[in-house]
Amino acid sequence: MPPLAIRAYTATTALGRGLDAQARALRERRSGLRRNDFAPLAPGEAPLDCWIGRVEGVEEAPLPAHLASWECRNNRLAWLSLQPDGLPEAIAAAVARHGADRVAVIVGTSTSSIGATEEAYARLEGEDRHFPADLSRPLLHTPHSLGAFVAAATGLNGPCVTVATACSSSAKVFAQAARLIQAGLADAALVGGVDTLCGSVVFGFNSLQLVSSEPCLPFDAHRVGLSLGEAGGFAVLERCDADEAPGSLQLRGYGESSDAHHMSSPHPEGLGARLAMVDALARAGIGAERVGYLNLHGTATPANDQIEAFAVASLFPPTLHASSTKGWTGHTLGAAGIVESAIALLALQHGHLPGILNSRVPDPANGPQIRFDNAEVDIDYAMNNSFGFGGNNCSLVFARA
């Protein structure tokens, strides 16, 4: 594929707002997870006994007045995530160069603003059980709430779509943007994703017995499940110029696949995961040995990590440094793709490769690629894996020009 320039990128997670907050916590091995204090909406129900990656201060950050009709936790987090790391300036530059009609908005989420729908159901009024007035807004109760809000908040007017393939969503947006730009439907794209904590995911994953009561332990022999998190992140992609500055960041490859196996458990031999990785490497035109860092999907559920470790060991030499960063942020679901792409880009930019937080005893099934300790190594290529329900897989390859 023709490489795409990454003009700006950013992430906001339980570690804080923007890239500096992410990079610092990753270097200092300081987790953003806390005991679950996310109150259920049902009267008399205690929070689930688990740990979560909650973004500080969302409750105290209402949307600006001109966007007030979009008010809900997910759109608030989208707005907060659009501000750091020069993103507004990069969006403005893309608009100045190409026009707002030629800049696409392609964002991923798993549940969008369903938290607002849950709240409306908890506060139904009258005998006809209608939504309360402040939540009677159709644009809050649909998966496209996120994409429509981001377009409204940025003024971008190119193709606008919300990708919702569960936890691969905001990785697939990079692939979709690359195709759209290649096909000439846009000259640049704002990609990203946002997911917020809500009852649907906390109690939904709990129903599948996939939530750990302690902070998650990716690839640890004693891992029992995941810690849920919330996050937002974005990147501005554009066709490369003839003279890109040396060291500037690029998207070089993407690979997508399906497990064709089960809605909520991965292919037992990791075939789908492997296909996505092989395809991404092929599109980037590199061998597996060129990848310096791989951010694993690594949810810390027993089955997922085992299968991903197996697929990675079958494909990469022992020299690869691969890690899951979910001990820092929790599993941010539909935002995992953009958050962990941002972490891979940070590793590429600064040579600080994160290890795995809290995990101590490597699972005997882990290959030598899976590293618990941080490392300092300059690398040329970084990769990110994101896998979702429905057996939906996506891998991305990033490089420096």
Place this chain on the structure above:
Amino acid sequence: MLSAVVEGIGYWSGGLPSWDAARAYALGGADVADAPSRPSPLLLAANERRRAPETVAVALDVALAACQAAGRDPAALPSVFASSHGDMAITDYMCSTLAREPRTISPTRFHNSVHNAAAGYWTIGAGAMRPATALSALEASFAQGLIEALAQLAAGDEAVLLVGYDGAATGPLAQVAASRGLLGAALVLARPDRRGSAAGPRLRAWLGDGEASAADGKLSARETGNASAAMLPLFEALATRHDRLALPAGAGRILQVELAHD
């Protein structure tokens, strides 16, 4: 300019359970007598077929019909599933249960609540390891899905499956996310350059500003309440051999579509 050959078409709505039935209706025919009230997707095992959410059932039914019409192996195609709201009966269940007894959420209903449930069941049923995506853009969902499908062809895929579907809103959610009935339609689109003599209308599309085509055809008039009805002017044009239409593409923009029939 994006282009494709329409190799196969699938269609299901209450009373019009196939593309043949829908085309005949669009040309002045009537509903099919004794049509099934619910699609029965043959791709799923019998017990899954009964239990599948209706949105999954309709999406899989039209997807398989389009592949069969195109003579394409379903396992070989990448797929794009476009739906405004996904399955609102499940959203209603999840939100009602969370408001009362959150610890009793059904694990099956939860994993069926993801927007890519239809895409997931399709890949599992068809044995398709090719990429599948699921997207939403309100009334522009199908147009954005068509853009993504055409972009996949432009990026090198030989053929792609595109499915649009929405079901009925239930419970309090119906006050804010209106959708009635059950509707699904699908296209298998192929690269025009590889199929010089292939049967099927040729489609070209581009983004523009302006008004979407009036939804005044017979199929549109029948399905006005469904959230996916915005895709129907394309299917009316395919049935009646019209050559130009515009689908709503979001925020006042349109996707112009030109059809050349054999």
